[in-house]
Amino acid sequence: MANTNTDLTEEDAADLQFPKGEQSSSEKTLATEILKNDVIIRFCSNCFKELISRYVLCEICKLNICLQCFSKGAEFGCHRNNHSYRLFTTNIILFENSDWTAEEELKLLDSLINYGNWGLVALELPNRTISDIKEHYNYFYLDRNSHKDMPKFEKEIDNRLPEVTVPYRFRLTDSDDPPRYASNTVGYQSLAGYNPARGDFEYEYDKNAEDLLSNIESISVDDPYYKILTDMQCSIVQSYNRRLKERHRWKKIIQDHGLLVLRKTSSWLHRYDLSITKPVYEKLIRFMRFYEPTKFEMLLEGLHRVGELKLQIHRLIQLRKKGMTTLAEGRLYLKLQQIHYENKKKLKLFRSDANFNWRATQVPSLPLRNKFVNKRRSTAIPLEIVGMPGYEKLTEDERELCANIRLVPVSYLELKEVLVAENNRMGHVKLQTARRMLKIDVNKTRKLYDFLVKQGYVGKPNS
Structure with a gap:
């Protein structure tokens, strides 16, 4: 008898042995099959090799035979190689x-x-x-x-996320050589001394590098220290060459990353004000020297996408706290909220109209004037600050304040830090001092100042 498959356990091998006595056709068929994980696995009745694709079934013995044993004319048990057979294959x-x-x-x-x-x-x-x-x-x-x-x-259309924005599809447009402005124009001044015609700057990087070579003199061959002095001069020249390479590297960085027109580059970076935030990307641009232009853009776009995802997550968290469990409910809530703010604004304008104010009916000239004044002073819709940078650092009261006075969280935290630092230095902060230091809208300054005083972050002067 041929050797059995070493991968089989002793119990499985014993089950696959052919019986010595007479057995029915069904029993012989089962002797070469086992059930494993609800799947029938078949083996050759002669060599016990697992049958994966093509194999032969003896019509008389009802035994499975692999193609290798069949081609050799193997005979075993009651099976003879002249029995009729059928070929089973997966080529169907x-x-x-x-x-x-x-x-x-x-x-x-x-x-x-x-x-x-x-x-x-x-x-x-x-x-x-x-x-x-x-x-x-x-x-x-x-x-x-x-x-x-x-x-x-089942397809749940309402619960599917919107199409993901493909990052890294934005690239700098100012990496080419800038136009040649006239010397007395604003465009020429924005190039920071760069001369497109010559391809260099009016004031080079490391402009004192040439001072290394200014005092080098020729050395006579008869000088007893000729070799030492020559080696020193070669070292100076090598040092100068290294500084020239560094100057060329800085030029290449400025050109490749579109920094020749700094104003346009800064406007490009404003794209990341809400996702990466200005303090972060201002630190990241220092690493331009270590990145290729495309890879640096990929870095910023990746962080930008992270910021967008955080914004969406924060919004979903807020909607979940309000009881919404599906995206359809969230969209309906935001739509109704927008309608609510618009109706609230119209209601306030209606109530402030002097034509419907009984106190103003005594003065005929007031209604028309008050009508336009009240329209100019109408309350704006609260700002949607959920998920903005710095949002998670605010308390519930601070979030409500920022939304009502339309102040982004990052700006609020900066202004708060300024007033708290002044309060720690002087022991109190005057309203006039706050207006002078913050330099924002006076109404926003007053509301921010009153809020910080109420919360105990700053103190009023003793009158």
Whole structure:
């Protein structure tokens, strides 16, 4: 008898041994099959090798035989090599309206489980393109056109996230050589002394580098210290060359990253004011010297995308606290909130109209004047600050204040820090001092000052 498969346990090998006595055809068939995880695994009745694709079934003995044993004419037990047989193969079409064989279907499913990547799946199916594989999988498996018993997946349209913004698609537009402005124009002044015609600056980086060579003199060959002095001069020249390389490197950084027109570069960076915030990206631009332009943009765009995701998460958290559990409910809430603010604004204008104020009916000239004055002083819609940079650092009262006076959290924290520092230095802060230091709208300053006094962050002077 041939050697058994060493991967089988002793119990499995004993079950696969052929009985010495007479057995029915069904018992002989079961002797070469085992049930594992609800899957029938078949083995060759002679060499006990697992049958994966093609194999032979003896019509008389009802035994499974691998192609190797069949080609050798193996005889074992009651089986003889002149028995009639049938050939089982996976080279058959499983589904209607398909040209995929069962073997290809198995490779598709196995590779999807093992890799989860369409490119690697295509390597297992060299005769199929990636688009063909995707189309076949979607049609026969996801859309359940292969069999009615395929599992069904319900599509929840309302709970799907919006399409993700592809990052890294923005690039600098000022990396080319700038136009040649006239010397007496504002554009020329914005180039910070750069001369496009010559490709260099009026004041070079490390402008004193040439001083190293200014005092070098020729050395006579007859000088007893000729070799030492010559080596020293060569060292000075090498040092000068290193400084020239550094100067060239700085020029390349400025040109590659679009820093020649600094004003336009600064406006490009304002794109990240709400996601990365100005203090952070001002620190990040110091690392331009270590990055290629594209890679630096990828870094900023990645951080920008993180900031956008944090903004969405904060908004979802706020909606969840208000009882919303689906995106549809959240959209409806925001729409109704907008309508509420608009109606509230119209109601305030209506109440402030002098035509409906009984106290103003005595003065005929007031209604028209008050009508326009009240319209100018109408209250603005609260600012949506949820998820903005610095939002998580605010208390509930501070968030309400920032929304009502339309002040972003980062600006509020900076202004608060200024007044608290002044209060620690003087022991109190006057309203006039706050207006002089903050330099923002006087009404916002008054509300911010009163809030900080009420919360105990600053103190009023003793009158």
